[in-house]
Amino acid sequence: MLAAFTTAGGVEVGEVPEPVPGQGQVLVAPLSAGICGSDLHLVDALAGLGDQAPRIVLGHEFCAEILETGPGAAGRFAPGTRVVSVPHVLGAAGPVDLGLSPELPGGFAQRAVMQESLLLRVPDGLPDDHAALTEPLAVAVHAVRAARPAPGDAALVIGCGPIGLAVIAALKADGHGPVVAADFSPARRALAERLGADVVLDPATSSPYEKWADLGVVERPPSPLLADDVPAGNVVAFECVGAPGLIQQIIEGVPRHSRIVVVGVGIAPDTITPVSAILKEVSLTFVFAYRQAEFAHALDLLASGRVEAESFVTGAVGLDGVAKAFADLHSPDEHVKIIVRPR
Template identity: 80%
Template structure:
């Protein structure tokens, strides 16, 4: 079958072995699969391996159609059903991350296997492309829950790439905010506004940290002077870029007692000055992926129209267009999410 996979020289489309559904699995045909920033990072990192680079069929954000059931399946899903799934399935040595595994193919392929126990049925009438957004939106659901926003909290989202935009969408869909969004890209700032951000800031022109007071952020005193019964702070911040140095800049800019959530994936070492975070008593939480119930919640937000899914989809290609799509995604002003449609 045809698939898009990693090589030492970048992503390539070619023939790969056909997958077979094992016990508790189904064979599927991917219908739509999003290109994630981590896919770009993986291709870059593998270039250093040369001829030793592992071949991985990419694509962990997908909607697929069931073709056939494997042995030991329950029968609650049938051929023709459209599904999404947490991107894991059992391999010979244990769970494998679909789109991240050299053993099992991801969604940039004509066929793949999924674990029946992790499947969710896509509601009738929901576009394939919108269903494929479930995985990145689930990352945002997990990040928002980690921040524990309360009524009256003001949220700052630093970076309006796909995940930052998803965080904005989830915050607004769940009634949180006001939301301040910051990004250098005019196109991404426009999308942040479309998704509900209350204040949109170009960091090249003004500081996002100067706008919070007008939205009700209260700068409380240090902990030794904080009266009993007074909430410590009403600000949360999401780092959605993954650039070294950015967490420290957020620590320096936010008010005392802010809850900071690290969502962006920095691939290089980073440093912070702990005393700055200590004196402000900020909390810094890092999040990875999502829980299964958060994945289901993300599908529900999309299916119920509570998130503007169309705002995220800025392009689509077949398998033969994957390499070109990777090149286009390196220009941040042009796209948010390009979807691969393998059929």
């Protein structure tokens, strides 16, 4: 079968072995699969390994169609049913990543295998491309829940790439706000506003840390002076970039007793000054992926129209267009999410 896979030179399309469903698994045909920022990082990292780079069929954000049931599967879904899933299957040695591991192909392939017990049926009326957004939106749902926003809390989203935009959408879908969004890209700022951000800023010209009073944020006193009956800070901030130095910048910029959630995947080493956070009693939470219930909630948000999926999908390609799509996504002003349609 044809698939797009990693090589020492980037991404290529060619023949790969057909996947065979194992115990409790199903064979599927991917219909739509999103290109994630982690896919870009992985391709760049593997390029440095030369001939030692493993071949990985990418694509962990997908919507697929059931083809047939494998051994031990219960047959919960008839052939032709559209499904989404957290990108894992249960192998003999434990969970195996789909789209991020050389063991099994991800969604950038004509066929793949998935764990039947993890599948969710895609509701009728939800387009394939939009259903494929379930996975990245679930990341945002998990980040928002980790922040524990209360009614009236102000939210600050630093970085309006796909995950930052998804955080904005998840916040607004669940009725949280006001939301301040900051990004250098005019195109991404426009999308942030379209998705419901109440204040949208260009950090090159306006500091996102100077709008608290306008948003009803009251600076609380230091911890020793905070009475028991006075609520703590009412700001939640989301770091959605992963650039070194940004966590410290947010610590210095938010009011006392704020909650900071780090969603951006920082690859390079970073440094913070703990006393800056200690004196403000700032809480710092790092999040990874999502829970299964949050994945299901993300699908419901898309199916119900509470998240405007159309804003995220800015391009679509077949397998033969994957390499160019990866190149295009390195320019933040052109695209948010490019969908791969393997058929």
